[in-house]
Amino acid sequence: MTTVTDLVAEAAALDAADPLAHKRNEFDLDPGIAYFDGNSLGAPPKHVADRVAAVVREEWGGRLIRSWSEGWWEAPVRVGERIAPLVGAAPGQVVVADSTSVNLFKALVAATRLNPGRDEILVDADTFPTDGYLADEAARLTGRTVRRVVAEGMPDEVSDRTAVALINHVDYVTGRVHDLAALTEALHRKGTLALWDLCHSVGALPVELDAAGVDLAVGCTYKFLNGGPGAPAFLYVATKWLDRFEQPLAGWAGDRDPFAMRGAYEPHAGMARGRAGTPDILSLLALDAALDVWDGLDLGLLREKGLALGDFFFRCTDELLDGARIPTPRGDDRGHQISIVDDDAAKTMAALIERGVIGDHRPPNVLRFGLAPLYTTFGEVLRAVTTLGELRLRELRS
Ligand SMILES: Cc1ncc(COP(=O)(O)O)c(C=O)c1O
């Protein structure tokens, strides 16, 4: 029989052998806390605070308005190029701007224009709500209808009426990964554009947009990319569509010559056409600094560690939490999050947080534990499961 002492030794051995263990020192994390919410708000890399302070002092304070022509104006595209390798995109296809919600709206409407004569939009039925809401509004504005279909059912449901299908790469409740390449191919067989929401996969697992022939994608940067609360999101437009990508929020920042202040809008030839208005420079440059932690990082190692953390989570629940209901797949078709069904999820998570284990819960009954391979340790995984076990014992006794 495996004892907790055995698991402590296993966790210590796994942490000692972890080739990414050194990355944790790059983050500002309270050592007393086990943080499992990097899938909602990533932890700050240590150097970000000083970098932001320097931007405020030197660029905003020192250079004032001159900073716009000394790098600020181009920053959305420049920072987009830093995200591109993390999503398998060749240069010229990613811009950082606005929120994921806003970029979803741009991409959905643009997709209906790229694929005219088709009257429906398919949306992942289990999607994070904002995607569904925005698909409904994009459809209302463009005279389409929306059909909600589970991701795995898309190949059977897509038809020559479907302009675009919007799918989450990793499901935010269960942590299941949807097969980006296979689903994209199935959509393309019907002439449908593939729009992927990468919020829960970017920075968690390797994403290969170009290789899969994805048309459009969006993602946020405040989760596994650690860009900070409200950090701007990104938008990917495949090169083959770029010159026909006409987004509805055609503000001056996306114009081909914004400072000419011309009367009529003409989209920029490059990814800057994905922009709308003035970029939020402080958040954008905080993200820019946060992205340093990815320099030279092997994404294969990232994935291996994320899966290993998940495997160890399962091992601990199998040993210590008899009968735990876990909707997260056990195979490689999971992202870096483990979910546990708990009928009293809000109360259980509050009790965990009180004990220094920070995850979150989603309605109606799911506890979520995000595993961020850059800073989550195997020791913390064991702590989360043992703390859950202790809570369960208290409940049984009371
Ligand atoms: C899959 C997914 N899409 C979109 C969003 C929301 O995007 P935002 O609030 O940044 O616009 C989230 C999380 O908030 C999400 O998990």
Ligand SMILES: Nc1c(O)cccc1C(=O)C[C@H](N)C(=O)O
């Ligand atoms: N974006 C968030 C926020 O502004 C506040 C609280 C949570 C969030 C989130 O990111 C939620 C997240 N998308 C989720 O997976 O549930």
